[in-house]
Amino acid sequence: MFFGSGVLRGLMVTFKNFIASYFRPANQGGLFTVEYPEKRLPEKENFRNFPFLVYDGTPENLRCVACDICAKECPPKCIYIVREFDKEGRPLKRPATFDIDLTVCMNCGICEEACPFDAIYMDHEFEVANANRQEKLLYHRDDLLKSNEYFHKIRPTDAEAIDQRRREAEEKKKAAAQAAASKAAKPPEPPKPGNATPPPSPPKPDQPEQK
Amino acid sequence: MDALFVNLKQSMLNLAGVFLPEWMTLITSMAISMGAIAVLGPVIMMYLTLLERKVVGRMQNRIGPNRVGKFGLLQPLADGVKMLTKEDIIPRNADPVTHLLAPILIVAPALLVFAVIPFGRNMTAVDLNVGLLYFIAVSSTTTIAIFMASWGSRNKFSLLGGMRSVAQMVSYEIPMVLSVVPVILAAQSLSTNTIVEAQSGWMGFNWFVFRPWGFVAFVIFFLCGVAECNRSPFDLPEAESEIVAGFHTEYSGMKFALFYMAEFMNAFTISAMTVTLFLGGWQGPILPSWLWFTLKTFCLIFIMVWFRGTLPRLRVDQLMGLAWKFLLPLTFINIFVAGSWYFASLPVRITSSILILGVSFWIFTQLNKPYVREKRFYDLAD
Numbered sequence A: 001m002f003f004g005s006g007v008l009r010g011l012m013v014t015f016k017n018f019i020a021s022y023f024r025p026a027n028q029g030g031l032f033t034v035e036y037p038e039k040r041l042p043e044k045e046n047f048r049n050f051p052f053l054v055y056d057g058t059p060e061n062l063r064c065v066a067c068d069i070c071a072k073e074c075p076p077k078c079i080y081i082v083r084e085f086d087k088e089g090r091p092l093k094r095p096a097t098f099d100i101d102l103t104v105c106m107n108c109g110i111c112e113e114a115c116p117f118d119a120i121y122m123d124h125e126f127e128v129a130n131a132n133r134q135e136k137l138l139y140h141r142d143d144l145l146k147s148n149e150y151f152h153k154i155r156p157t158d159a160e161a162i163d164q165r166r167r168e169a170e171e172k173k174k175a176a177a178q179a180a181a182s183k184a185a186k187p188p189e190p191p192k193p194g195n196a197t198p199p200p201s202p203p204k205p206d207q208p209e210q211k
Numbered sequence B: 001m002d003a004l005f006v007n008l009k010q011s012m013l014n015l016a017g018v019f020l021p022e023w024m025t026l027i028t029s030m031a032i033s034m035g036a037i038a039v040l041g042p043v044i045m046m047y048l049t050l051l052e053r054k055v056v057g058r059m060q061n062r063i064g065p066n067r068v069g070k071f072g073l074l075q076p077l078a079d080g081v082k083m084l085t086k087e088d089i090i091p092r093n094a095d096p097v098t099h100l101l102a103p104i105l106i107v108a109p110a111l112l113v114f115a116v117i118p119f120g121r122n123m124t125a126v127d128l129n130v131g132l133l134y135f136i137a138v139s140s141t142t143t144i145a146i147f148m149a150s151w152g153s154r155n156k157f158s159l160l161g162g163m164r165s166v167a168q169m170v171s172y173e174i175p176m177v178l179s180v181v182p183v184i185l186a187a188q189s190l191s192t193n194t195i196v197e198a199q200s201g202w203m204g205f206n207w208f209v210f211r212p213w214g215f216v217a218f219v220i221f222f223l224c225g226v227a228e229c230n231r232s233p234f235d236l237p238e239a240e241s242e243i244v245a246g247f248h249t250e251y252s253g254m255k256f257a258l259f260y261m262a263e264f265m266n267a268f269t270i271s272a273m274t275v276t277l278f279l280g281g282w283q284g285p286i287l288p289s290w291l292w293f294t295l296k297t298f299c300l301i302f303i304m305v306w307f308r309g310t311l312p313r314l315r316v317d318q319l320m321g322l323a324w325k326f327l328l329p330l331t332f333i334n335i336f337v338a339g340s341w342y343f344a345s346l347p348v349r350i351t352s353s354i355l356i357l358g359v360s361f362w363i364f365t366q367l368n369k370p371y372v373r374e375k376r377f378y379d380l381a382d
Helices: A005-023 A069-073 A110-114 A148-154 A156-185 B004-019 B022-059 B075-085 B096-116 B131-139 B142-153 B156-187 B192-197 B212-228 B253-278 B289-310 B316-343 B346-367
Strands: A051-055 A079-085 A091-101 A120-122 A145-147
Touching: A005 B022, A005 B289, A051 A148, A069 A079, A069 A110, A110 A120, A145 A148, A148 A156, B004 B022, B022 B075, B022 B096, B022 B253, B022 B289, B075 B253, B096 B131, B096 B142, B096 B253, B131 B156, B131 B192, B131 B253, B142 B156, B142 B253, B156 B192, B156 B212, B156 B253, B156 B316, B192 B253, B212 B253, B212 B289, B212 B316, B212 B346, B253 B289, B316 B346
Parallel strands: A051 A145
Antiparallel strands: A051 A120, A079 A091
């Protein structure tokens, strides 16, 4: 080849790129930039960022029972929970305060894995930039509450499996309760000597489930 | 349509003639031309930055600026505001006078050369009879300003850039001027207007670039022009990866913007001059003359941007070698070919000139081959 033919070949490569950027789709050498604020890529289901609290139906009906397990498991200790008490001072099964500090949270997802009540899950929210890190980035209970429907929307597979599991547990509990009720309704048989079986105890209401 | 701007200026002058004495209309005429150039230069520069960023972006599979205004059309204005409001830093040890003067002195010649560019039929601001000489002389003073900037900054990178710039300018000035000689021979004039008119005929396609010597001269002139205005791949004076930013390392804010302005206006004037000398200037069928001129000029500017998007920077020795060992002898051959062009009949002169130029091209490439040492074998190494 003659002197300078390499330069011409190089020029052809960039010119092809230039033309392709106008007339070709992204998978054939065209532009593959997604102009973010206007257009965005579909979110991956397994993407996880920052936890949220799940409630069923209404926000009062949240799953969290303020057991404090996630706060204890949290490696950077960004979760702060205070249990709610009623007027007589008896503890209730729900948190009065549930704070997560976003500036401290490292998005590890251990809270999700530790929670025995399916109450806390990792979110898809990533546009969390803010001008005030002391107040705006400290998420309180009401900021964290999101419905089960939202969970279904962002992570359909996981949400479906968890709901299935919860339904089965619920049915088992109901069946056990029914069995116990029917047994209680029957007149207690006189205990046979030497064969004292205690009535089957109902399963503990909130047994930790293997995930 | 063809005389749109000429008529516009004439009507403005007629309007002024109603109120003003005759000597004042002369001054008004000058003022209109000066004002047009003073507005045109910076506006062209601003939109060349946008064009360059867009085109290079596309070549690199990016979109380029598109946030400010539709298609990023207001991006140059945003950049201008940013540049104006930036802090102007002068190094403590710098020579303040030189440091201040350099950006001003570099913009002045870049604007001055607009005076002799024929933007269209009867659209040359000043029809100098030595227009081409004026262009070459004024545009080469850029070197002094660049060297002032580099020396006045008192920074080693600046000085290195300035030294490189001087070496490069001095080397490339020679083949650039010599490649113009065939055109002067053919047009028998140094006036840019006459040179354009010498290329009329053939439905407006009787351009010098369609002759063998014209083509060679065109390529050499354009390459040297790219080197003259410090554009990639000849951007050694401001090589980012080697010497920070070269001669404008110590400049910020509007002074830096002035350097950029000079660079882009030089790119425009070099393209405009190449069009004038070789591509028939404003000659062309159907479309109005100024539109033809603009189209051709922007084609050449696109080629400059294309170079920048494609080619890596040359080494200093490669740069010097290209100018002195390749382009310079080729221009001498070219002058000879152009001179003998008029002494032979058509078939003879075409074949002979192509033959001479081709053979000399081949010889120079052979002579310029880099020395590659033979592969050595070490028989007793093991």
